[in-house]
Amino acid sequence: MSSNRERNDWKAGRKQSARSGPKGPEKPGRKGDRPAPGGVREAPAAREGRRDGGRERTDPDSLIWGRHPVLAALANPARRGMGRLMATADRATELERDNLLHGHAVEVVEADRLARLLPPGAVHQGLVFKVRPLEGVDLDELARPARGLLVMLDQLTDPQNVGAIFRSTLAFGARGIIVQDRHSPALAGPLAKTAAGATERLPCARVTNLSRALRTLQDAGWHIVGLDGQGEATLDEALDSRPTVLVMGSEGDGLRRLVAENCDTLARIPMPGGFESLNVSNAAAVALYEASRKQAG
Template sequence: MSQNRERNDRKGGKKQPFSARTSKASDTPRPGGWNPNPPPKSFADSRPRPPARGKVDADNLIWGRHPVLAALANPARKGMGRLMATPDRAAEIERDGLAPHGHAVEVMEAQALDRIVPVGAVHQGLVFKVAPLEGVGLEDFAEPASGIIVMLDQLTDPQNVGAIFRSALAFGARGIVVQDRHSPALAGALAKAAAGATERLPCARVTNLSRALERLADLGWRAVGLDGAAEETLDQALDHQPTVLVMGSEGDGIRRLVAEHCDALAQIPMPGGFESLNVSNAAAVALYEAAKKQTP
């Protein structure tokens, strides 16, 4: 029906079609009655609407079987948090003693857990509401100098950071160093991607990465930064000394001042002619190469 207002032509003897008549009070639907000319509905109005969800604070949540069980096994979590599980997961925790630090299980249905975690999160029947880990001091894992440390320069994507934690633990890294102001919390999607590695691998959150590299150098560490434009390859730059692998963000790479505090910059050679590795893939390759150099 046209949206333009149409005049009443009754005085001229013309009879308007029903659909064009001006509405009268009698046309107003009564409770329980039927409106013969309802207002048009848009397609969006006719679609079913999902139930309203509250705001999710993912920085205070850990979900998924491996991340939650790793958190429960971490002595630093003793006396902390709210553990929620589906009936089958709760039975598994009780049967296998998977909450060794006394966390009581709050049993919920899966649909209730769906409303607690972010949309699309795969909780696998386990959600742990707990504050993120505070982190440790740099010297806690840098002394004595031995092995590998990973430093992340302004990596903010939780999936990438979580994957790097997982690779770093797999290849025996001593710990991870991040800048406090530009790093995601060790929870939520990051903890899920790390599959429990954030609970087992120490992380130092420092104010200034350049000063952290200076301190590590004083303790006997040698820093190698990954840079796609470097002249040396990773194999050429690495040696048997205790090594700090410095990784930059995918967009900007290692910042200038941080790069200047590295002892060497190196690239991962890609004979395929296409730089297709994201930062978490590059970190896994670098950790593998560095671990080989550390082997006696």
């Protein structure tokens, strides 16, 4: 079973409204309160939830942190009215000055308190956004019309690998990502940090059955290419200008049998250097580059 720390090599190749804002207005005159810049509210010093060794116990999967991920979330219309935004005084001033709040309220919080909300070592850059999950798009929204590129992830569970794939998928102009609902990490926490805002801009469809989803995509005119280290064709041979779905297998086990059987072609990435495998996020970046080049041609 993969974990958030795993770094296994790749061998085989969404509006839901959230009301997670402040629990109520502060009482005037509370000890320790002080004015906040631009009229934003100074957060109370009371701790949320339980404490664990000086660290507030908060589910990282309900949090987005870091400048790029938080700014992307604030700009996402689907998050309007959703979530609780916390920022240091300097960041709160910047958000107001540069009109980056997009209707959200901001609480001023000391940097050390933000750090206590996050996993050890997380770099918040003065911004933490507590959110609820976004709803995904319907598969049909991605399937029709059939054009461009899509990426499907077969039970990838490492948040940083998935976050990196989101970033590459957006960078190379693909239309969206398809994941299996029960076997994929939340689009927040470390995944959102690694994706650097891509999870807010790239449509994601969550489906129950990947094999059934592949057949739906084939019926809609998509060419399905599964990445497999033992594939019968090279990536260059398997790709062309047709609308293409790139299917990436899990970090340790690669593509599952039924998923592989529903691909039109299994393709390998030639590795003349003699090293037998790539990390799955690196393999996805290579495949996306090659597929986007074929699409442009």
